[in-house]
Amino acid sequence: MRYPRQKINSNQKDKAVNLAEGVQVVSFGVLAIMMIVAALGVVLLNNIVYSAFLLAGVFMSISGLYVLLNADFVAAAQILIYVGAINVLILFAIMLVNKQENYAPVANRWLRSLAAGLVCLGVFALLGTMVVATDWQIPATTPVQTVSSVVKLGQHFFSDFLLPFELASVLLLMAMVGAIVLARRDFLPDDLSLTNQTTSFTLPEKSKELASLGGNKN
Amino acid sequence: MLQLQYFLLLGAALFCIGIYGLVTSRNAVRVLMSIELLLNAVNLNLMGFSNFLDPVEIKGQVFTVFVITIAAAEAAVGLAIILSIYRNRDTVDMEQFNLLKW
Numbered sequence: 515m516r517y518p519r520q521k522i523n524s525n526q527k528d529k530a531v532n533l534a535e536g537v538q539v540v541s542f543g544v545l546a547i548m549m550i551v552a553a554l555g556v557v558l559l560n561n562i563v564y565s566a567f568l569l570a571g572v573f574m575s576i577s578g579l580y581v582l583l584n585a586d587f588v589a590a591a592q593i594l595i596y597v598g599a600i601n602v603l604i605l606f607a608i609m610l611v612n613k614q615e616n617y618a619p620v621a622n623r624w625l626r627s628l629a630a631g632l633v634c635l636g637v638f639a640l641l642g643t644m645v646v647a648t649d650w651q652i653p654a655t656t657p658v659q660t661v662s663s664v665v666k667l668g669q670h671f672f673s674d675f676l677l678p679f680e681l682a683s684v685l686l687l688m689a690m691v692g693a694i695v696l697a698r699r700d701f702l703p704d705d706l707s708l709t710n711q712t713t714s715f716t717l718p719e720k721s722k723e724l725a726s727l728g729g730n731k732n
Numbered sequence: 733m734l735q736l737q738y739f740l741l742l743g744a745a746l747f748c749i750g751i752y753g754l755v756t757s758r759n760a761v762r763v764l765m766s767i768e769l770l771l772n773a774v775n776l777n778l779m780g781f782s783n784f785l786d787p788v789e790i791k792g793q794v795f796t797v798f799v800i801t802i803a804a805a806e807a808a809v810g811l812a813i814i815l816s817i818y819r820n821r822d823t824v825d826m827e828q829f830n831l832l833k834w
Binding site for chain 1: 745746748758760764768775780788793794801812814824
């Protein structure tokens with residue numbers, strides 16, 4: 515009846531590993547269901563404000579999945595950038611274009627939605643079959659990560675991914691300038707005839723400076 | 733035990749939901765949200781491969797960080813475009829943005 519001590523120890527160790535794996539699987543399931551339900555809500559709900567808040571739920575669930583994938587830095591960056599920046603930006607956009615409008619009915623719209631749904635289901639079936647059927651060459655023994663992932667990411671960014679890293683900063687600067695130029699509100703003056711006479715060098719839509727210039731002349 | 737296939741299937745499901753929203757939604761802001769869903773599905777794939785196939789040199793995480801950067805730039809420019817088109821056409825209905833339609 516009495517087990518040797520070695521055996522008991524190994525049994526306890528197995529139980530501990532099983533418990534950790536069970537926690538992993540359960541949290542994966544919870545996060546996956548949260549993510550799918552929130553994503554369906556983003557797409558299907560009528561009120562777009564609810565969609566924006568559910569989008570934050572999707573992002574946070576994905577961040578939890580990243581934690582399950584041993585990526586702590588990217589999980590934090592996901593929450594900071596997506597929930598903190600992009601989602602707030604989307605909420606601001608909803609506030610800025612907030613007009614209750616009843617969309618004009620389009621003929622055969624349900625047919626289009628049905629076709630899109632069928633195509634998406636087909637794409638999912640294709641991808642799922644591919645994922646299940648492919649023999650992924652996963653190495654049996656996973657080597658232990660010695661340094662932390664933040665250190666590893668920093669090494670990558672400043673050695674072999676240095677050029678894309680710097681290009682990303684240039685791209686962010688370009689996007690910022692482009693967004694400011696696109697979204698700047700420059701209103702047209704009421705009578706364009708006056709400004710057309712005074713300015714032959716500038717475009718008529720750059721009317722902010724032109725209006726003040728015309729006011730000075732008058 | 734968690735496996736790579738679970739994450740890939742989840743990414744595929746999120747991608748398909750995003751494509752459905754991208755095609756069928758009429759509000760332009762919702763189209764942008766669907767694009768974010770698509771980018772997140774791709775990120776999930778990259779992170780799964782990075783953890784299961786390349787756990788030492790975590791290059792998938794590097795690519796994910798780049799994709800997050802591009803997504804931030806894309807959201808800013810896309811929302812600016814939506815604002816300016818809203819000022820021009822006074823609507824955000826995707827069915828009425830037919831300037832380039834012949």
